[in-house]
Amino acid sequence: MKVLIFGASGLVGGNMFKHFSQQSDMEVVGTHFSFETEKTVPFNTLDLKAKTNFDVASFSPDVIINCGALTWVDYCEENIDESYQKTVVSTINTLKIAEQFNAKYLYIGTDYVFDGKNGPYTEDAEVNPLNVYARHKLEAENLVFKHNENALSLRITNVYGDETRDKNFVSRLYNLGQSDEKHHLKLPYDQYATPVNALDIAKAAYLLLTDNKKGIYNIASTDFVNRMQLAQLVLNAIPEHQVTLEPISTKELNPPANRPLTGGLITAKFLSEYPDFQFSNIQGYLAQKGV
Numbered sequence: 001m002k003v004l005i006f007g008a009s010g011l012v013g014g015n016m017f018k019h020f021s022q023q024s025d026m027e028v029v030g031t032h033f034s035f036e037t038e039k040t041v042p043f044n045t046l047d048l049k050a051k052t053n054f055d056v057a058s059f060s061p062d063v064i065i066n067c068g069a070l071t072w073v074d075y076c077e078e079n080i081d082e083s084y085q086k087t088v089v090s091t092i093n094t095l096k097i098a099e100q101f102n103a104k105y106l107y108i109g110t111d112y113v114f115d116g117k118n119g120p121y122t123e124d125a126e127v128n129p130l131n132v133y134a135r136h137k138l139e140a141e142n143l144v145f146k147h148n149e150n151a152l153s154l155r156i157t158n159v160y161g162d163e164t165r166d167k168n169f170v171s172r173l174y175n176l177g178q179s180d181e182k183h184h185l186k187l188p189y190d191q192y193a194t195p196v197n198a199l200d201i202a203k204a205a206y207l208l209l210t211d212n213k214k215g216i217y218n219i220a221s222t223d224f225v226n227r228m229q230l231a232q233l234v235l236n237a238i239p240e241h242q243v244t245l246e247p248i249s250t251k252e253l254n255p256p257a258n259r260p261l262t263g264g265l266i267t268a269k270f271l272s273e274y275p276d277f278q279f280s281n282i283q284g285y286l287a288q289k290g291v
């Protein structure tokens with residue numbers, strides 16, 4: 001199976017790129033846009049004719065994976081056009097490439113399509129996005145299934161894991177905890193989700209692609225925690241840390257974009273089809289990091 005991953009320099013795409021490269025039945029090409037990582041090739045999904053773009057025809061992929069989007073939720077709220085370009089138009093453009101090569105399409109969705117009134121959610125729960133990022137992610141997901149009937153969407157939330165830039169919440173906090181400096185963080189106690197290791201997303205994607213599954217699958221861990229609890233789990237693993245935490249409500253934080261509060265995803269569908277799959281959790285991830 002020949003797999004082309006757009007956004008392989010990012011957190012989710014990078015883990016897929018690494019995991020798929022280790023599989024004997026997969027040939028993988030991964031792209032970067034502004035940040036080159038090991039073995040990635042350049043591609044701009046917003047300019048399909050750019051001369052620097054990797055020559056997709058030379059690879060002729062069976063599967064296209066789109067790991068690109070504008071993921072900075074508060075920035076999206078104030079930069080609606082840019083969010084639309086980077087999330088919706090980039091999906092439209094990569095769908096065109098999939099069509100050209102008759103390739104299967106894998107999209108990465110989010111629990112932000114829900115309003116967070118009664119999470120965690122199953123795949124068929126009613127959507128009601130609360131902010132610009134979420135509306136664009138939902139619009140792109142709907143377009144995927146409209147144009148590629150065999151497509152897959154893996155819905156995820158609160159991703160952590162190994163990444164070159166260490167920009168995810170868990171990695172940043174882990175690095176703060178390792179430093180000798182004192183830090184004080186205000187974190188919401190009322191935003192709940194199911195944080196997931198990007199490597200588990202890659203492992204699940206491999207199984208779903210190999211079995212030619214289609215439709216929406218929730219991919220989450222066994223953790224269901226709020227931001228304060230998540231941070232505490234990370235800091236518990238670093239006894240000498242100098243970080244103090246202050247719980248605060250989302251209302252008090254007053255971010256530009258509304259947040260679903262009781263979010264998160266239920267993986268019953270995926271686990272009923274893959275009962276032997278073991279999702280990792282934060283403690284397991286930190287333990288293998290060698291804390």
Ligand SMILES: NC(=O)c1ccc[n+]([C@@H]2O[C@H](COP(=O)([O-])OP(=O)(O)OC[C@H]3O[C@@H](n4cnc5c(N)ncnc54)[C@H](OP(=O)(O)O)[C@@H]3O)[C@@H](O)[C@H]2O)c1
Nearest residue numbers: 007009010011012032033034035044045068069110158159
């Ligand atoms: N992280 C989460 O907690 C989370 C939660 C729910 C859903 N998701 C979804 O998961 C997907 C991946 O998220 P992530 O956290 O892995 O994001 P990320 O680390 O920010 O990675 C985004 C990737 O997209 C690439 N990209 C950006 N603009 C591009 C362009 N014009 N052309 C081609 N590639 C471009 C980036 O390339 P460069 O870095 O090289 O510029 C990067 O490789 C997104 O669809 C996101 O909405 C993420």
